[in-house]
Amino acid sequence: MHEQRRRTASTTLTSSERSSGRWTLSLAGFCLLALTGHPAAASTASVPTPDERVSLTGSDIERHERAAEQEVVLITGSTSGLGREVALRLAATGAYVIVHGRNHERGMEVVREIEEAAMGAASFHAADLASLEEVREFAGTILAEYDRLDVLINNAGIGSAGDGRQVSEDGHELVFQVNYLSHFLLTHELLPLIVDSAPARIVNVASGAQTAINFDDVMLEEEDAIGRAYAQSKLAQILHAFDLAEELEGTGIIVNALHPATFMDTRMVRRAGVEPRSTVEEGAEAVMQIVLEPVESGQYFNGLKATRAHDQAYDREARARLRDLSRELVGLDPVR
């Protein structure tokens, strides 16, 4: 049994579970473990009695040891939209959900919803992906506080909705950094924990909007190039997923990318003034498939169907260029 050192929200346990100090994974959670082929599927989880209390938003909440057998999933951008729906669904399988975003109120609401429905357990961690420093700190917190990470869903994103070219705190084109580069760094930092937790999965929530990366102007400084921001960042996520899948072959880590659904009814779509054409439930179903089902690694899905992505995703030279550039931009040594 490992101890989780800090916990910002508590698992909801019944009084009898508390007094017995034991909690059994839900059937759905057990199925999740079985589906991902996790050895923990062979056993039940055990949660000891809470050992101390911490203060959160004025009220005491329990801090307790987490069952080493409970799956831990991290969904970036789970304070709203698709990420929120996926967080609720994964919590319902019995997984421990790390909710992420910037908005504390919305993040804690997701945690509360999970716990009040006694669906599972969750905590909220805030980190602005427009800051590489915050991404590093966020990854450091996860590494320090969790013993395992079974599923990482790189979902947080912004559209380019007519704001013109903006730059991040680090001076990089904002959409490229938030949608792709910060997830590249986060995944890199968390990889040792994910590999230790194998079998595990990484999902990049990309899009059907894909434009080839122009390596002469990745930061979109040329006139009129900013219109490509969203589609470039989304294709970069697919190149990243394919690259990682290859790198992690044989480790038990399955990495895929997907277009969840077209114009789901989310803040991003409403902000762009687009009439929604699908629901977050449809998108969540597609994400859940590549988290739960026995799929091969290194694929791109359009909704529920594996399909071909933009040609550049299959260009090894382009992938290597993007990897090298990304390492340089986040301050990592080049791969030899």
Ligand SMILES: NC(=O)c1ccc[n+]([C@@H]2O[C@H](COP(=O)([O-])OP(=O)(O)OC[C@H]3O[C@@H](n4cnc5c(N)ncnc54)[C@H](OP(=O)(O)O)[C@@H]3O)[C@@H](O)[C@H]2O)c1
């Ligand atoms: N909606 C669609 O039809 C559609 C289609 C294809 C692909 N997608 C992809 O699906 C993903 C989810 O989008 P959505 O439609 O669900 O959008 P959404 O409702 O606007 O949710 C976006 C999420 O990203 C987080 N986020 C945004 N900027 C961030 C930042 N700088 N740092 C940290 N978190 C940040 C938001 O958290 P805070 O508000 O708390 O910061 C929020 O939780 C995106 O990657 C999007 O590209 C969506």
